[in-house]
Amino acid sequence: MAALTSKRGPSLNPLDSLKNKVGLPYLLLLPGMFWLLLFFLAPILTLVSTSTKVPGAGIGEFIQVHRWANYWDALSAMHTQFIRSFIYATLATLLALAIAYPLAYAIAFKSGKWKNVLLVLVVAPFFCSFILRTLAWRQILAQDGFLFKILQFFHLVNSSTQLTASTLAVITGLSYNFLPFMTLPLYASLERIDPRTMEAAGDLYANGFTTFRKVTVPLSMPGVVAGTLLTWIPAAGDFVNAQILGNPNTTMIGNVINAQYLQTTNYPLAATLSFILMLAILAIVLVYIRRAGTEELV
Amino acid sequence: MNKFSRWFSKNLIRIYAVVGFTYLFIPIVYTFVFSFNNYVKSNLVWRGFTFNNWKNPCGVLDICPALGNSIKIGLIATTGATILGTFIAFALGRYAFKGRGIVNTLIFLPMATPELVLGASLLTMFLNFGFNPGFWTIVIAHIMFCISFVVVTVKARIASLDPRLEQAAMDLYANEGETFRRITLPLVAPGIAGAALLAFSLSFDDFIITNFNSGTTITFPLYVYTHAERGLPAQANVIGVSMFMLALIIVLAGQFVGRKRKTTA
Numbered sequence A: 001m002a003a004l005t006s007k008r009g010p011s012l013n014p015l016d017s018l019k020n021k022v023g024l025p026y027l028l029l030l031p032g033m034f035w036l037l038l039f040f041l042a043p044i045l046t047l048v049s050t051s052t053k054v055p056g057a058g059i060g061e062f063i064q065v066h067r068w069a070n071y072w073d074a075l076s077a078m079h080t081q082f083i084r085s086f087i088y089a090t091l092a093t094l095l096a097l098a099i100a101y102p103l104a105y106a107i108a109f110k111s112g113k114w115k116n117v118l119l120v121l122v123v124a125p126f127f128c129s130f131i132l133r134t135l136a137w138r139q140i141l142a143q144d145g146f147l148f149k150i151l152q153f154f155h156l157v158n159s160s161t162q163l164t165a166s167t168l169a170v171i172t173g174l175s176y177n178f179l180p181f182m183t184l185p186l187y188a189s190l191e192r193i194d195p196r197t198m199e200a201a202g203d204l205y206a207n208g209f210t211t212f213r214k215v216t217v218p219l220s221m222p223g224v225v226a227g228t229l230l231t232w233i234p235a236a237g238d239f240v241n242a243q244i245l246g247n248p249n250t251t252m253i254g255n256v257i258n259a260q261y262l263q264t265t266n267y268p269l270a271a272t273l274s275f276i277l278m279l280a281i282l283a284i285v286l287v288y289i290r291r292a293g294t295e296e297l298v
Numbered sequence B: 001m002n003k004f005s006r007w008f009s010k011n012l013i014r015i016y017a018v019v020g021f022t023y024l025f026i027p028i029v030y031t032f033v034f035s036f037n038n039y040v041k042s043n044l045v046w047r048g049f050t051f052n053n054w055k056n057p058c059g060v061l062d063i064c065p066a067l068g069n070s071i072k073i074g075l076i077a078t079t080g081a082t083i084l085g086t087f088i089a090f091a092l093g094r095y096a097f098k099g100r101g102i103v104n105t106l107i108f109l110p111m112a113t114p115e116l117v118l119g120a121s122l123l124t125m126f127l128n129f130g131f132n133p134g135f136w137t138i139v140i141a142h143i144m145f146c147i148s149f150v151v152v153t154v155k156a157r158i159a160s161l162d163p164r165l166e167q168a169a170m171d172l173y174a175n176e177g178e179t180f181r182r183i184t185l186p187l188v189a190p191g192i193a194g195a196a197l198l199a200f201s202l203s204f205d206d207f208i209i210t211n212f213n214s215g216t217t218i219t220f221p222l223y224v225y226t227h228a229e230r231g232l233p234a235q236a237n238v239i240g241v242s243m244f245m246l247a248l249i250i251v252l253a254g255q256f257v258g259r260k261r262k263t264t265a
Helices: A014-020 A023-051 A069-110 A112-127 A130-141 A146-153 A167-177 A179-191 A195-203 A208-219 A221-237 A240-245 A253-262 A267-292 B003-010 B012-034 B063-094 B100-112 B115-128 B135-159 B163-171 B176-205 B208-213 B220-228 B234-264
Strands: A053-055 A062-064
Touching (some): A023 A053, A023 B100, A023 B115, A069 A112, A069 A179, A069 A221, A112 B012, A130 A167, A130 B012, A130 B220, A167 A221, A167 A240, A208 A221, A221 A267, A221 B100, A253 B115, A253 B208, A267 B100, B003 B012, B063 B135, B100 B135, B115 B135, B115 B208, B135 B176, B135 B208, B208 B220, B220 B234
């Protein structure tokens, strides 16, 4: 974005003269920022304040005592689910990358005039409701489902194999459901690559694989970073896949938080866990961005 | 290397793409097939072919009001988020101002926060202030989480504009307002349309945030979720598949119009 700010000297941008009107950008920002402050930032602060409360005398009554030890208690009680969520999200992200990269590559370089149609087809399945899709996977993987029968025919599974209600099903569901968040950024960065860079590699006696490894992959890294983040973040906080496709041993932190809010109504614990989840994800994301060397995510 | 393996390695990426698309469409095909199921109570076992579910998509209690709510919420939230987000995108893409870092952070944070935390924290605040969740709290929440996606989409479009086009307009004695209205806005419009489509799809399909802030209001994803255990009617499949087809038609039509305009221009 730096290219558009006034730092770059003589400007080509005719609207630069508008920059004298100092108030205008703030006027444009005001309504949206107001909305985010009121309905994003203020709720997060409420969450933090709720997290240090303790149960009071009455049912559903909580008293503010600034008990920061709540965080320690929550972590020691639920660290398994936290770690499990991050592992599942990471595996699902890697799976999604393995599926989406060749797909995005094929659309960007091998599809000719079908490019736009294929691009639409890659996103279209995700307009059919998230919950419906996940339920469909449960039925497909079930023992009387058609995929199971096909696998059984090839002796890849037998009647004692359980595909639903398993870790594998949860991870598959997570990677399937967030796939467009992976495919679209990958496609965007692959499509931007000048094909001549790959031809040049070929001219320099690089074979197909070396060209891919030394030219295509490095040039598509912004897409990889954006895609993995946009997949990993919702996957780490998800509870729907674990609920529909999992079993009690695949409980993710999202399931715990959801249950604490809506069933147990232990708001302080739910708030504590939510805030830990948010901070943990932010910390991991920031380290990842720094490592990957792309500051330009937004 | 024999003939087959050479063909295979040459077309590896295409074979992979076919496998990838098959994977993508398996649940859709399943949902489509079972929308024709002559189901009894729950739509889990195949009981024969019927058109009844398609002829009568509102034939089960509550499903169409839920769909109506989803569409209404989607439209209001899309309008709100698109307007607010586009304003921010123009401010960020076109102006130098103090506090840019803070604005960028506030746009980035909601996208880096899991939906669960967004929904839960908003509910906590609504409850603290004695606000009853319902239709309008869902709208508020949806506008909130859609804004960032609109900003990112529109800002990318603004950044890709050739500034010389605007300069040319001003050389031809268009004033700032005219340049904006007749050059900048039409050029950014596809980005805004894309952002609106994205916002609508995010809002329409949202379950997690809505589940927290819905009170007694039922949207389509909530309907599907709450009926999943008691037996989901095949009408839900009909609506899901229709949304998929509608999206396909809208996007393909948009691409067609875009291509036509490009060739006639």
